Amino acid sequence: MNPDELASLIETHASPLELFARHWCDDPADVVQGAFVRLIEQTEQPERPAAWLYRVVRNAALMQRRSERRRRNHEGHHSGQTADWFEPSPGDGLDSAAATQALKEIDDQCREAVIARLWGALTFEEIGEMTGTSSSTAHRRYLDGLDQLRTKLGMSCQNE
Numbered sequence: 001m002n003p004d005e006l007a008s009l010i011e012t013h014a015s016p017l018e019l020f021a022r023h024w025c026d027d028p029a030d031v032v033q034g035a036f037v038r039l040i041e042q043t044e045q046p047e048r049p050a051a052w053l054y055r056v057v058r059n060a061a062l063m064q065r066r067s068e069r070r071r072r073n074h075e076g077h078h079s080g081q082t083a084d085w086f087e088p089s090p091g092d093g094l095d096s097a098a099a100t101q102a103l104k105e106i107d108d109q110c111r112e113a114v115i116a117r118l119w120g121a122l123t124f125e126e127i128g129e130m131t132g133t134s135s136s137t138a139h140r141r142y143l144d145g146l147d148q149l150r151t152k153l154g155m156s157c158q159n160e
Contacts, residue, residue, distance in 0.1 A: 001039065001040065001042075001045055001049075006036070006039075006040065009036075009039075009049055009050070009053070010036060012050075012121075013050055013053055013120065014032055014036075015119070016115070016119035016120040016121070017032045017035065017053060017054065017057050017120065018032050019115055019119050020054065020057060020058070020061075020112070020115045020116060020119065020120055021057050021058075021060075021061040023103070023104065023108075023111055023112070023115070024058075024061035024062055024064070024065045025061045025062075025064040025065045025068060026064075026068055027064065028061065030064075031057055031060045031061045031064055032057055034056075034060055035053050035056040035057045035060060036053070038056055039052070039053060039056075048126060048129075050120065050121075050122060050126065051122060051126035051129055051130055054116055054120055054122060054126070054127075054130045055129070055130045058112070058130060058131075098153060099149075099153065101152075102148075102149050102152035102153050103115075103149065105148075105152060106145055106148040106149060106152065107141075107144070107145065107148065109131070109141050110141045110142070110144045110145030110148060111145055112127075112131065112141070113127055113131075113138055113141035113142040113145055114142055114145035114146060114149070116130065117142050123135075124136075124138040124139045124142065125138075127142070
């Protein structure tokens with residue numbers, strides 16, 4: 001992979017990948033960085049690098065979560081403090097704390113589809129490939145996730 005292609009992938013996908021990994025682990029930046037390193041190390045580049053990155057980040061984040069749980073159990077600590085998922089932005093009308101909490105509370109599979117679609121700009125086919133499901137299942141989970149978010153945030157569906 002040439003440096004310009006890599007720079008473009010990092011610019012486009014690094015932040016959404018961190019958001020995607022954040023709902024599984026406490027250190028999403030390390031997971032994302034590791035995924036980009038693995039991409040560079042590939043002898044044959046993936047056909048769809050974005051979908052490949054999401055799959056690698058998902059697997060690494062899940063492994064990190066399991067490791068974190070084992071460590072916490074071993075140490076006897078159960079601190080659930082993680083960073084907010086959204087930065088407050090004046091004038092956007094979105095309460096970042098409420099949005100973060102709502103996103104944390106929706107079904108894991110739906111949250112995964114929403115984040116991959118909205119912030120990762122993955123197609124439903126790519127989301128399905130990443131999660132081992134069909135594109136229609138990915139689409140259904142995405143729509144279910146949006147409905148759950150609307151309900152939790154007290155929003156109506158007037159724009160549809």
